Amino acid sequence: MQTIKLKMKLTLLSLIFPFLLFLVSPVFAVLEIDISGGFQSADPIAVVPFSWSQTGKAPVNIAQIVISDLTRSGVFSPLSTNQLPEHPKMDGPVNLARWKNTGAENLVIGQIVAVGQGRYDIKFKMLDIFTGRNSLEYQYTVERKNLRRAAHQISDKIYQELTHTRGAFDTLIAYVVVNNDVNVKKRVYTLAVADSDGYGEQIILKSRKPIMSPSWSPSGKRLAYVSFEKNRSVVYIQELKSGQRKLIAQFKGINSAPVWSPDGKRLAMTLSKDGNSEIYVMYTASGVLQRITSHYGIDTEPSWAPDGQSLIFTSDRAGKPQIYQVAISQKGRAGTPKRLTYEGNYNAGASFSPDGKSLVFITRDSGSFRVAILELSTRYLHVLTNSKLDESPSFSPNGKMVLYATELRGRGILEAIAVDGSSSPQRLRVLSGDVREPAWSPYRHR
């Protein structure tokens, strides 16, 4: 009797939780960064280890985080520890003559002080080695859990001061990890979010069924994604902080490719409820749907122009997948789609650069699928990568880097590459399994 009761309970539970969320080994999906190759024409910069108010090691090595951020940007080449002639303190003297010999033009000095109750004061300044003047000086008071974030904000300040472009280190990336088991039943999909350098991973969703196409809301507070937990593709919106989620599209057929409009009120997506894949726009608050495309070919992978007045999408209406653009009026009426790509016979998965001047997408280039950038004003197509199976490219919020998924020696990894081609790609991989479907967050609100 007891066992029957238990079984009924379990049956009931399995009805309430039809999608299979569960735990697997905890150290499973941690991203590892591997900066491969060198950088041409990167500016040397000196970042001195931050002094620490107590004995022993500081809880976080701020200088090391800043150094690796600046290195990853491809713009800077921080001096190695043995190239530093001295370790000046925040308020101490600096022997500028010695620094001039290092070749570095700028010197970053900082300190971290424990102020009690788990809080820390971080101060830093940047000196122009040739004039001796302070070009930057900032102070932060943060809890321990925000120390790494403070370090990324310091990197952002340095980057902005020296390049006049906003830094994108204090941002997040979303991605999907799968332990690609041969046995379909043993596959586990994890949607996760981590800092832009791969640290601080938080798990958003675990499922036995595929997860794809995470997309950030403009506020950075929510993700839309596609999950197969109902044995077909449906679209969810999930709030990151609370974990609350809402099933936003489960029409007959495909529900997929969600992307937020720049105003955060609408979600463009692909639905096949009316027969085949078409682009729709949904007002997320009301659920009102507007149909954007109408063609018997495949129309999918919508992406908004930064001004919110048009969408680009992939269509094979001319036979092979190419990128098209369609104007969307204030009232949501769609214009006539206009083809944007003509080079090659496979161009798909496009998104706009933040300034709206170029597109990044996947192009088939001598039989391989590679990341390409199309300059809209000149129609110049620039293939950025040299790999075989690239997917899901997206711009960093400052438009300087592109993050994408690729395959290396049989494993799915992420790579980030400078848009101007100045650096070789840096790799993010998981300790075991494949990582894919990266999406770079918008700037974070402070």
Add this chain to the structure above:
Amino acid sequence: MNFFSNSFLQQNVVKKIPVLLIMVPLSFLTACSTTDTEGDVNNAAVEDRTGGTNGELRPGDEGYEGQTGGYSDSGMTDGTAMNGQSYSGDPLADPNSPLTVRTIYFEYDSITINSEGQSALNAHAEYLSLNSDKTMIVEGHTDERGTREYNLSLGERRARAIADFLTASGVQGQQIEVRSYGEENPVALDHSESAWQLNRRVELLY
């Protein structure tokens, strides 16, 4: 499954994780052994079979349905009763029936059904026409090349081509459900043409 709100769901998911750990394997059992009238239980059972008939089997395994060369059913030998089920008179369970072909393969970026596929589909169309209470999920898949979202649509288009073939052969539209997994559920994990051939497929799931 609209009787619970999403927020309810989420909160419980967070709190009940240890319970779920125990529950998940059992839920498979209960899903298979209990009623088929509940939508989600039914789905779970169907999906279970997807894994059973496709995910675990590889060329040479008993019950492997397909096509060592990729395109023919010559790999089907005698005595490969599906999952050890005994033959009960239903042609679906007859190891010598053309209905044992449950996977149709495609060329790259193509939705054209080849002649082997057509002859298998003719048998399925006849069976479904004679057994109007039977239903089939037609599940489209692609290889990994190209973008995931485009492949999801391509997989659906493949499945729809099969569904159209079946309805043109007299099967009622209500008997068929079209689904797509795109490139998300590969049966072969290599990044090679031989793996891609096996992954460009439509599965016929009764």
